[in-house]
Amino acid sequence: MVKGLYIHIPFCNIKCPYCDFTSITINNEEIYKKYIETLKKELLFYKNENINFETIYFGGGTPSILNPKYIIDIINFIKKNFKIVKNPEITVEVNPKTYRFEDFSILKEFGINRVSIGVQSFLVKNLKMLGRNHTPEDCLKTVEDCLKAGIENINLDLIFGIQNQTLEDLEEDLKIYTSLDIKHISAYMLTPYEETPLGQLVKNGYFNLPSDEEIEDMYKLIIDYLKSKNFYHYELSNWAKEGYQCKHNLFYWENVQFLGVGVSAWSYINNVRFGSTKNLFDYIEKVNSGVKPILFKEFLTEKDLKNEKIMLGLRLTKGIDKNLIQDKENLIKLLQNENLLEDKKNRVRLTPKGFLLSNYIISKLLD
Template sequence: MTNYLYVHIPFCMKKCLYCDFYSIPFESSITEDYINAVCKEIKLREESADSLKTMYIGGGTPTIFSEKDIQNILNAVKENCFINPDAEITIEANPGTISAHKAEKLLKSGINRISIGIQSLVDEELVALGRSHTATDAINALKNVRRAGFMNVSTDLIYGIPGQSLAVWELTILKIIELAPGHISTYELTPEENTPLHEYIKSGRIMLPDEDVISEMYYKGIDILKTHGYIHYEISNFAKPGYECIHNLNYWNRGEYLGIGAGAHSFSNGKRTANLKDVPNYIKNVNKGKLPVAEEIEITKDEAARELIFLGLRKTDGIDTSLIPVEKRELIKKAAEELHDHGLVEIKNNHLRLTRKGLILSNEVIVKVLLRIDANRP
């Protein structure tokens, strides 16, 4: 039984040019069936979660649904699980789908944290990303949720956008800081394969900023946010003290969670499961009273150690070395020594963590540690 619940809403207004998540265009005709199926799945899995410490409604764009639809999901959760009075209850929102009135209703329904996909405050950059909102919409969304009374607000920003300069990135962060969200995430734009953005770059139609400039953007973001009192607690995440995302920390700590909805993932009893992605198929299965599971994988001891590395190293606190399985400690220590020689990791207070230099190379560092574990697999 887990205390962490995730509900997935895989609908968006339109597909962003860089997005490789599973999400489909919003159709009002499917809303009712989807919400009903989600509520039924919550009932089907009532034994799996209780005494909730966090609930996270993510997507896609959950605020594409009306406040009444979202309330219906919350009601279904409340009927089946106890929600701790101090639970963190988050909803993801995109500018253009969150008015002050809607934000007020969401707050009244018990949601106490909102995460807004601002991404940029420059219209040309938003066009380059294929976002369906303007910079004014983004600022209004942030003001609307504040006006409605949300105290715990998070904003997502993207750097490394075609046409973006270091100076403009700095200005964007400073403007966001002025609006005082408790939590800010900064993500590097990654042109994933099979996205239009990837195609445009491959064909030379657009260009990303220089790699060195992108690194500078990352470190500039860290420095500005630190100067303004934000704690850098995960590779891409910053929070004022007490505003760290408890739900996401549970993922990085390899905690168990239950995922509800099409394509949602769960982790419990050493098994990772994924729900059916296809929305009509998901609805059909749930309506037949069947758990909509597409895949279930038993996590072996080796895989658990790998997860501990690639999730734990994301936190700036790193991994508590006492949690590393005894049989892997020597191997990981060896990898850490090599990486330490290059100034990429350090062990401090019994925690293995990335150094400032290692942060931007986190993927390479993590792969090196994992290869060391794999190479010694019996």
């Protein structure tokens, strides 16, 4: 059964230099309207699937670039055409200073109960380094307005591993984050993807990232500090107060079926993974011609499915059933000796040090 729905809103006011997501800097109301109508048409392609949505997630891009009426329009359309549980988790990603109290109040009225705010940092020097176009005051105001509107399930994004960032800087950020009445924090290491402007700056020596040792110290600080503030570390990059783990993202990591609609969106249904075109106008043309905008499709074998369970499950702090990798006993012992892996009660999980090398370790454990 398909339980999760991801809706990609690709529009942005600016393109952040580190971002490798599919986003388009465009400010055109007519294109926004056309895109929303196209999303609804694409959704109808899947009306006969075995669906009962428990989560809906509006990601981007910047969903909050849209007037809330568009978000509400899509939600009402989904409720009219698909099975949906009584109290679904509905998340909207928001950039600081795009939505205010009135906007959050409208979202709250129509069932949005979770907001993820792209703060990244409360320090001016970090925001400038990341090319963000908001201030710390904008971030605080957005959190305040969201809470005032009655949406208490708030996630704040944090980026670490920035040029010239110190442990003291990071701790100052963490103090501000945890002083706010929020339920969830996502902390991501800055990654210089080669195709991004940041990637090119790093490649050409104009942007220097912290050393591996410094990154390890930062990650340990985040783990220890958030633990002291009662944030439970449940996934590689995610911490939550008790009962506030992101259900939608857990569906990804626990291999639950989900549907993704919109430009560049991915889906996983009936052991098939497929992704849509990244070109906005190609997407609109295909869907309005009655054609699914699928660019890539992969049929997963039993071996693929096992590897998926290992790869996704090891992102979670609860780890995986040891039986999944029982043929890797020698490697498990080696990784344990290196303090990269823990083996307890027939569960295998990455250590904090192991999380920093997760891609390498997981690649070794796959069949």
